[in-house]
Amino acid sequence: MAARGESTKRFGEKRQAIVHAASVLINAVGVQATTLSDVAKAIGLNATSITYYFSRKDQLVVAVYEETLDRMERMASEALAEPTPAKRLHKYVALHVELRARVRRGESGLLTALSEVRTLTQERQKPLLERYSKVVETIRQFFGQADTSEKRALFSARAHILLEAMMWWPVWSLRYSTLDFPRVQERIVDILSFGIPARKGEWDPFTLHNRTWRTDNGGDTKQNEEFLRVATIMINERGYRGASVNRIAEALNVTKGSFYHHHEAKDDLVLACFQNSYDRLSATQMAGQNAQGDYWTRLASVLHELLDVQFFDQTPLLRTTALQALEQEHRMDVVTRSNRLARRFAGMLIDGIADGSVRAIDPLVASQIIMSTLNGAYEARRWAQRFDDGEMAICTYVSALSEGLLADV
Template sequence: MSKPASTRKFDEKREAIIHAASVLINDVGVQATTLAEVARAIGLNATSVTYYFPRKEQLVVAVYDETLDLMEQMAAEALAQPDPAARLRHFIASHVALRKRIRGGERGLTTALSEIRTLDPEPYDTLMAHYLRVVELVRRFFGEWRDNAERTLFSARAHILLEAMMWWPIWSLRYSVRDFGRIEERLFDVLAYGLPAKRGRFEPRELAGEWRTGGGGNAGQNEAFLRAATVMINRLGYRGASVNRIAESLNVTKGSFYHHHQAKDDLVLACFKQSYDRMSAAQIAGLELEADYWTRLSSVLAELVDLQFFDSTPLLRTTALQALEADHKSDVVTRSNRLAQRFAGMLIDGIADGSVRAIDPLIAGQMMMSTVNSAYDARHWAARFDDPRDATRIYLSALSEGLLADPR
């Protein structure tokens, strides 16, 4: 039976409010999104919005829930395909098609999930349970696992694939919609079969450089602020990492913070700069190795993923991007793209020397960036390994042999 007209009207207006909030959150972040701004975007007054969502957090949760519903639907449709290759291809195609619809003018279809961790514990736990249902569907893309080792591998594959699809909207801006069909094919190729000419080859070498956290607790106060802020933003998001919390974690006053940084955004930008400086230093160290280019690349990747898994100062997650002002956000994305382009250049040289197979280096460079970026959130996964090198090797098998490699 069809819904009564009053119920349909209620649902339509509620949906319009959620879509308007989704657009604002994507544009300016959760903190800058207000009920009044949402109301203004759809020609209502604030009182009308509070009839549907008495508190802003309720609206934010509804926005995230709708995006997770869409992700769950896309994952379920992909899982219904007959084999792992078809599932991976379908999943990538659905994300490319979604971005094409957004480019065509549809708004409010999906919201970046980067600020979920800033919510209060109860809504956060509910949304994370929803996200884990999506992870479970994606993990099953690769077949039924026969033991814990295969389940661990499939978990890493699911994590990397989901992060790659969530990073795709950022770098897709550099391409015309007319190129999306080709990108879809090349993206599948990179994720399915990996990068080296000899599939599964992974022999990283140790790199020499100063990007590790020093021991002995002799860091200067500004370095300590950067370390504390990076860890806290990675854990709690931009909004959750308040100046008070950062200062308290170091047992110093807020005045000490403002002695080094005029505002919180300045600290976040300093954290990004430090992280990208460290990534760049590792890349340069890899370039200086006397080896073929896949060995150089795999050495850099192993070093950066190990930093994310085990170093006390990890690299800053790009989840902090969403809350930054547009100018600052653009600067950070530009720096990230430069690092991805350096990876692409190394891949081109690897294709030339025969150590890397013929793939699209620009797309593969972005996959390398998202894989390193997302590794921080796999720290709990990595902690189960007795040998840290096994964690790095298995995680990076997504790039050294591809997501469709036989786990045996």
Template sequence: MCDTIPPMPGAETGAVLVDSATRFDRQKQRIVDAATALLNDKGMRGMTLSDVATELGLSTTSVTYYFRRKEQLLTAVFEDTLGRLAAMVDAAQAEATPRARVARYVELHFEHFAGTLRQSERPLANLSEIRSMDEPARSSLIEQYRGTLRAIRSFFGPARDASHRDVLIARAHILNEALLWQRTWLGQFAIGDMPNVRQRFFRILDGGIVTPGTAWDVRVFTPGAVTDAGDQESFLRVATRFINATGYRGASVKRIMAEFNRTKGSFYHHLDSKDDLVVACWRASHRRLADLQTRARAEQASAWKRLSATVQSALQLQFADEFPLLRVTAYQAMPPAVRALALRYAQRTALGMMGELVEGMAEGAVRLVDPFIAAQFLLAAINAAYDLQGWRKDRSLAVVMDAYKSVLGNGLFGPE
């Protein structure tokens, strides 16, 4: 009979430490997952450490053992989502061609969304609220996201020259924003229909929205004033820029009024709360975009010319104007009631674009694509264009617009 070999000294302690570390990491991940769901549901302002604790059946002290402050937990939430997005990009990068890489990246996003509906996948956090984070976390998280965009840009190979590089930047930005925005509309489809929806979505990415040889209309319109009161117009302009740049949480009444050179008291003379301000900004953006559509309908005979003039005019506002449209993609940062209003306005705009797309197909100027998905694609691109104002500073407006229109019109792999 063989002798039993005694354990090494300290082995029992090592096993306990490993098991303890595993339990620690597992509980920490549970907290991050619960916080992600609450962040997506309530926004950054509405998510609290006590809410997270309640969701998990824990005491608040149990949560603060892992994350002392809410900001630390939010940082962990965003880092977790950015890490999973980076893993998707890495998996897609292994494919052999640009089309195969994009197709795989799209497939991974659709599979993940279907998994969240089945509750077999952890949801991704809405990243729009990163702008509202305090420093240094804000800059670190933004740089991580930019790293993901650079990796997506590499799907298409190296840039041949400066002009080609601009197109690649537009491709990466439009692709990723369209995939992140899809969470607002993809849930309207049955899980079993996801593969078909994905194919229709990829068809737009692959060939764009216009038929070969169709030119974008040269007309660009400027929306009329939102109000006859110049003071109020200027106030909405400043507030919109702050919300776009820093998110709901970062756009404090104090900062907005300081930029506007007014006291906080004068703000509350016109509005009851910050939520009322956000609603006013949403309505102003919706009216301005609707005004662009109205002007295009009045002056353009064909559906494609109406749509192309509207899209170009909206893009110019986002790239160059001091009074941009409020970013619909930042909707998650808003309180639930304001968020619902923002989504309702966004879908009204999308419905109008759908009509123009269908008529454009009948004219032969627009490709045979799913008009609902194409409208969402255009809407995401318009609103997300604001994020590229930094890119725009080193280039002429014409160069930026041409790069963006090339991707929207011809797709991710079309003529440059």
């Protein structure tokens, strides 16, 4: 009996090591590029040994996602046990910061990006998505009882933005030493709790000029622009692997040959989608930066335009989750440009602090929260389209930045 127990323990430990190694690889290169052989090599096994624990790769991928959801559920439940919304928010951020510190120390316990769950079969993805919805529901409860439809919509947006901020944190945390984590944690909590403007709740955006970042519904659309539009939407919804060349070509009613006439490979199309999205984001930033008025109003106008694009434009911005599938060289180029755009937001925030329209916050931290809020807005598109008034959807969503997650709780 003791020998059987020891054998079961060894089996569990080895299985856990396999799941952890697969999690690291999926975060690094995406699901498609992760092979059983690579996982086996990472922990000193051969590929045949891996099949003793997981006979198919998709079984291992599901196990990775299940472990991440287990951890997300535990963290959300632990935070919810705190007595007030403020303490729940603080606890939840602290748990994520501490997790990243443990990972830096070489301990196990990653959160795997869930961007490619929808590339699994319907049978495998359904229970995973249901569990994710439960995590969102738990976080929604951080802010109190959603006893009206308006409160439910607001708390849903807050839960979504908080989750997005914490899932983006591992990316930009690399710019900080773990010695700085306690300070960064407090800055994250402060910005999420109370928002950005000096006058809490201020939101009076104006219309920016030369809106080249919007889709021209009345003009003739070039075929390459259509490729970018369809590919962006498909990658946002299905992930890199789910957005196959066949699906993109079928959606446009063209041949695969037509696709390869415009793009040598799918990676070229993904890079073009990133380039297009960042060009549009940059153009919006510059229009706001070159406008008149205090800097919070200029920034509010930029946020309004970009959220309108994410919620209602025919061509949204590409989510950063597509990064996983890109080769390291291309990924670094994309991340570098993303950081430049974040720094431009930081510059606007610094100017806003100087002119008194922005609170004395950490602009580098706030700029990353802005980036995650905009990036995650596409996932809230269905949420936004339930509103009778699109302006109310934008105002409700952006209230996380204009007045904070703890307003009126």
